[in-house]
Amino acid sequence: MSLHPMIAALRKHKAGVVLIALQIALTLAIVCNAIFIIYARIQNVQRPTGMEESNLFLITQQWVGAPSGDDPADLQKLDAMMREDLNVLRSMPDVVSVTPINTLPLFPSSWNGSAALKPGTDLRAGNARTTFYFGDEQLLKTLGLHLVAGRNFTAADVTHRGFRDATESSIIIVTKPLADKLFPQGDALGKAIYLNGGNTPSTIVGEVERLQVPSVASWASGFVWNSAISPVRMNINFSRYAVRTKPGRLDAVMRAVPSKLYAVDAMRVLDDDSVKSFKDIRADAYRADIGMAVLMGVICLILLAVTAAGIVGLTSFWVGQRHRQIGVRRALGARKIDILRYFQMENLMIAGGGALVGVALAVGLNRLLMSKFEMQSMPTFYVLVGLAVVVVLGQIAVFVPARRASNVPPVVATRSV
Amino acid sequence: MLKMTHLSKVYRTEVVETYALRDFNIDVKEGEFVAVTGPSGSGKTTFLTIAGLLETFTGGTYHLDNLDVSNLDDNARSKIRNEKIGFIFQAFNLIPDLNVFDNVEVPLRYRGMKALERKERIMGALDRVGLASRAKHYPAELSGGQQQRVAIARALAGSPRLLLADEPTGNLDTQMARGVMELLEEIHRDGATIVMVTHDPELAARAQRNVHIIDGQVVDLAEDPRFHSAYVAAAGQVRG
Numbered sequence: 001m002s003l004h005p006m007i008a009a010l011r012k013h014k015a016g017v018v019l020i021a022l023q024i025a026l027t028l029a030i031v032c033n034a035i036f037i038i039y040a041r042i043q044n045v046q047r048p049t050g051m052e053e054s055n056l057f058l059i060t061q062q063w064v065g066a067p068s069g070d071d072p073a074d075l076q077k078l079d080a081m082m083r084e085d086l087n088v089l090r091s092m093p094d095v096v097s098v099t100p101i102n103t104l105p106l107f108p109s110s111w112n113g114s115a116a117l118k119p120g121t122d123l124r125a126g127n128a129r130t131t132f133y134f135g136d137e138q139l140l141k142t143l144g145l146h147l148v149a150g151r152n153f154t155a156a157d158v159t160h161r162g163f164r165d166a167t168e169s170s171i172i173i174v175t176k177p178l179a180d181k182l183f184p185q186g187d188a189l190g191k192a193i194y195l196n197g198g199n200t201p202s203t204i205v206g207e208v209e210r211l212q213v214p215s216v217a218s219w220a221s222g223f224v225w226n227s228a229i230s231p232v233r234m235n236i237n238f239s240r241y242a243v244r245t246k247p248g249r250l251d252a253v254m255r256a257v258p259s260k261l262y263a264v265d266a267m268r269v270l271d272d273d274s275v276k277s278f279k280d281i282r283a284d285a286y287r288a289d290i291g292m293a294v295l296m297g298v299i300c301l302i303l304l305a306v307t308a309a310g311i312v313g314l315t316s317f318w319v320g321q322r323h324r325q326i327g328v329r330r331a332l333g334a335r336k337i338d339i340l341r342y343f344q345m346e347n348l349m350i351a352g353g354g355a356l357v358g359v360a361l362a363v364g365l366n367r368l369l370m371s372k373f374e375m376q377s378m379p380t381f382y383v384l385v386g387l388a389v390v391v392v393l394g395q396i397a398v399f400v401p402a403r404r405a406s407n408v409p410p411v412v413a414t415r416s417v
Numbered sequence: 418m419l420k421m422t423h424l425s426k427v428y429r430t431e432v433v434e435t436y437a438l439r440d441f442n443i444d445v446k447e448g449e450f451v452a453v454t455g456p457s458g459s460g461k462t463t464f465l466t467i468a469g470l471l472e473t474f475t476g477g478t479y480h481l482d483n484l485d486v487s488n489l490d491d492n493a494r495s496k497i498r499n500e501k502i503g504f505i506f507q508a509f510n511l512i513p514d515l516n517v518f519d520n521v522e523v524p525l526r527y528r529g530m531k532a533l534e535r536k537e538r539i540m541g542a543l544d545r546v547g548l549a550s551r552a553k554h555y556p557a558e559l560s561g562g563q564q565q566r567v568a569i570a571r572a573l574a575g576s577p578r579l580l581l582a583d584e585p586t587g588n589l590d591t592q593m594a595r596g597v598m599e600l601l602e603e604i605h606r607d608g609a610t611i612v613m614v615t616h617d618p619e620l621a622a623r624a625q626r627n628v629h630i631i632d633g634q635v636v637d638l639a640e641d642p643r644f645h646s647a648y649v650a651a652a653g654q655v656r657g
Contacts, residue, residue, distance in 0.1 A: 002526065009514035328510040331471055332571070333499020333527040335492050410498070411471040413510055414462055414583055 006346055020314050021354035024390050027307045028358025029365050032386035034296040036378045041289040049105040050210030052144025055245045056278040057254050058104055062238035064267040069162040069235045078235035079160045081265065088264050089241060092256065094249035099139040100233045101242045103214045104278065106285035110214035113196035115182060115228060120199050128181045129223040131213035134232040140208065142244045148176055150189045150206030153231040160233040168195045169230040173206040177225035216285050218374055250277060304393055311397035315343060319405040326405050327412025336406040343402035344395060351394035355387045362386060418579060418610045419445040419468060424477030426463055437463040438633040445612055450605040452624035453614045460633040461614045462583060468612060469502050469581045470494040482578050499527050503572030507584035509564040511556040518552040521571045528575065542570035546600060562593030569600060582613040586620060598623060
């Protein structure tokens with residue numbers, strides 16, 4: 001089928017052609033970028049934290065009338081209260097392990113700083129940004145982290161300190177990505193690093209395979225896997241405990257925990273949100289991402305539907321307008337398939353032209369989003385998929401009116417109206 | 418060339434059957450120029466659409482160029498229309514979005530002809546109708562007579578075995594009509610078989626043979642007692 005007469009005919013309908021091509025171009029540009037954003041969000045949502053996430057929950061509780069922990073006597077009292085809680089929780093029959101902890105991956109609370117190879121390094125000049133987790137010798141077991149080098153903490157390694165005490169631990173366990181970032185030669189074990197611009201060295205005694213930072217926001221995307229674990233019980237007037245249960249016993253233990261803790265000390269606040277499974281923490285953390293992905297997906301579908309409707313509408317209009325012309329073509333020897341192909345090819349040309357403009361728009365939009373919203377560069381694959389989608393959509397959309405056109409009988413050519 | 422035997426065409430609705438053609442018989446020999454006349458609603462156009470395989474018929478047989486075309490499928494009918502039949506319509510039926518060259522090219526493209534041969538045929542046909550210089554013009558830029566000449570060129574370009582003309586001068590003034598008629602006569606002299614439907618007795622008289630259709634049947638006006646006196650009067654007017 002030669003394109004020349006088709007192009008000549010399309011030239012006579014410039015307005016409709018340009019409008020539908022522009023609609024296709026805009027759809028392609030928006031859909032490509034939206035799919036890329038959706039995919040990036042889904043990848044974020046699906047990435048494992050490095051923990052064994054099942055049978056894990058977090059308790060956040062606050063003592064009523066507890067001291068601030070600013071003086072040594074109060075600190076001892078707070079630590080005693082915490083250890084009492086830990087003892088009770090660890091004595092529960094379905095509990096595997098418990099650790100005091102300041103936060104968990106994906107939990108909306110984090111303690112971020114830097115790790116440097118030299119003492120007194122300015123925070124921003126540190127060798128790596130990192131998130132700090134504080135816990136005791138049961139932290140690795142409770143979170144289900146995989147120790148890939150060195151050793152775990154022992155009970156003797158664990159210290160306790162107040163919230164405002166800036167003393168860093170003498171030993172530390174880091175994630176492998178952080179270790180590799182600080183020591184690219186792979187010899188981090190036994191090396192000293194300096195945390196938060198301090199002068200006290202912390203010796204790396206172990207490496208865990210992976211532990212995600214709490215924040216899922218874009219500002220933390222540069223150090224998602226840079227975590228450091230200090231053997232510290234942080235004493236303050238509230239506490240968090242991560243609890244691992246026996247398989248299948250999570251709900252039962254979560255239900256039993258408040259009464260156990262109230263039995264230790266009734267002067268505390270434990271509300272509905274205080275005992276939360278990690279599954280719920282994950283759902284909360286990514287609710288906005290999932291919502292955004294769904295919203296963008298719906299917008300994409302609506303856009304594609306509107307574009308398809310536009311193609312159907314324009315082609316139907318053209319079929320009606322060319323009804324007699326189609327009959328003449330049939331009378332002159334065109335088969336039904338020739339008429340069908342004519343409209344399919346005509347749409348392919350319009351969609352192809354629109355798609356080429358759309359590719360340029362898609363790349364331009366991606367560049368704009370990169371500059372304004374820290375979006376990643378969109379791989380060519382997405383543009384190609386978008387291009388294929390709009391072209392196939394066009395062919396599907398045009399099929400029904402094109403088939404209607406192919407059914408115009410040749411006898412129409414002889415009718416005067 | 419064209420032979421219909423006991424052919425009928427019935428339009429059926431839920432409540433009524435209408436015979437457009439009934440026991441219709443015609444035999445057009447190769448090289449003949451036949452004018453088909455008759456009053457409005459007599460079945461002239463139905464005959465032409467069936468002859469041109471634009472429509473199917475209900476009963477009887479139809480042989481075109483010694484081929485029984487009674488039970489052909491749609492694709493086969495399209496192929497025969499494309500290769501054996503040239504159409505000249507009353508309303509010209511040029512495609513307004515295409516220029517003269519592209520209009521004449523339409524049936525040749527459906528034949529899958531090579532570009533060089535297409536070009537030769539198109540320019541040859543346009544030359545024959547005296548419009549070679551207007552190849553790049555669009556239909557709207559031509560007079561009615563010129564548009565009909567383009568339509569004739571389109572019909573001729575494919576070297577059809579049979580030319581079917583449906584009121585070819587119906588939309589033209591007298592002078593343009595005369596030019597188109599002379600062109601058809603010239604084409605006939607060159608050996609073409611032409612069947613022309615017309616209601617104009619003057620044009621019909623210029624054909625080799627007249628076939629009259631009344632109420633969907635071919636009648637001999639001179640012999641049929643229903644029309645004998647009217648025929649004699651009309652023939653006298655034409656001769657006068």
